[in-house]
Amino acid sequence: MDRLASKTLVSLVLVLGLSTLLxxxxxxxxxxxxxxxKETLASLAHPISALAKGNIWQSLLALGLLIxxxxxxxxxSNRGSKELFYILLSIMIASLLGxxxxxxxxxxxxxxxxxxxxxxxxxxxxHWSQNxxxxxxxxxxxxxxxxxxxxxxxxxxxxxxxxxLIALSRVILLDHYPSDxxxxxxLGILSALWARWFLxxxxxxx
Numbered sequence: 001m002d003r004l005a006s007k008t009l010v011s012l013v014l015v016l017g018l019s020t021l022l023x024x025x026x027x028x029x030x031x032x033x034x035x036x037x038k039e040t041l042a043s044l045a046h047p048i049s050a051l052a053k054g055n056i057w058q059s060l061l062a063l064g065l066l067i068x069x070x071x072x073x074x075x076x077s078n079r080g081s082k083e084l085f086y087i088l089l090s091i092m093i094a095s096l097l098g099x100x101x102x103x104x105x106x107x108x109x110x111x112x113x114x115x116x117x118x119x120x121x122x123x124x125x126x127h128w129s130q131n132x133x134x135x136x137x138x139x140x141x142x143x144x145x146x147x148x149x150x151x152x153x154x155x156x157x158x159x160x161x162x163x164x165l166i167a168l169s170r171v172i173l174l175d176h177y178p179s180d181x182x183x184x185x186x187l188g189i190l191s192a193l194w195a196r197w198f199l200x201x202x203x204x205x206x
Contacts, residue, residue, distance in 0.1 A: 004197055008190060015186045022179035028119065030171065030178055031110045038174060045169035052137035052166045057091065064088045086199050087147040094143035094191035095136075098184065102131035110174045135176045135184035138167040142188025150196055163188070 034041070050056075065088060071081050106125035109132040112118040122130050145163040149156030167181040176184075 004193065008194075011186070011190075015182060019179040019182055022177070022182065027177035027179055028113065031113060031174060034172060035110075035114055035174060038172075041172045045172040048162075048165050049137060049169040049173055049175075051162065052141045054136060054140070057095075057140050061088060061091060082199065083151050086195055087144065087151065089199065090143045090147040090188075090192040090195040091140060093195055094139045094188045097191065098134050098136055098139040098187050101134055101183075101187075102136070105133055106130045107132040107177075107180070110177060114174070132176055133180040133183055134187050135167065135170050135180045137170050138163075138176075138181045138184030139188040139191070141166040142185045143191045144188075146189045146192035147195070150192060 064084060068081055068084050068088065071084075103126050104124065106122040106127075107130065108118045108120060108122065109129050112129055125131070141163040142160075145159040148159040152159075163185070167185055170176040170181055171178055
């Protein structure tokens with residue numbers, strides 16, 4: 001735990017530093033540029049972004065839990081059911097932390113920058129237009145794909161590629177800033193790492 005905790009602390013400082021730089025120097029110019037070229041890119045980004053819509057993932061989580069409960073009730077717990085629980089737990093942790101951060105920070109979305117010139121944070125607001133960071137699509141995608149990559153390391157880049165594409169699609173569609181997807185990706189990865197430590201502590205310590 002000490003090793004993971006220290007890596008978490010160091011990476012948190014680095015990610016917050018990067019996000020701060022993006023906030024002041026990159027986010028706004030990026031959105032203004034993409035707004036001028038949205039029609040060209042949006043047709044490609046929409047179907048990719050749709051893969052991580054919240055209602056779809058809620059349904060998948062519910063289905064996964066039903067499968068898990070049925071399997072354990074009928075056949076008993078085994079390695080496969082533990083891995084499934086790990087994957088579901090990774091998504092749940094990321095979603096719990098991410099949704100609360102959205103409310104706490106209440107960052108204005110790019111649409112408000114483009115329409116009203118609003119940029120920054122309003123804090124403690126539960127409204128779509130002011131819940132920009134971290135990106136929900138991104139933390140859901142990265143929590144799932146990181147968990148899959150840790151479960152089957154041989155295919156980790158095959159899993160992470162769609163997560164990266166989903167994150168980029170959110171910026172292209174002007175729903176998020178670059179710093180939002182950086183924070184979302186970090187949160188998803190971190191959730192999967194800590195969930196694995198929690199469930200497989202004895203194996204990881206050997």
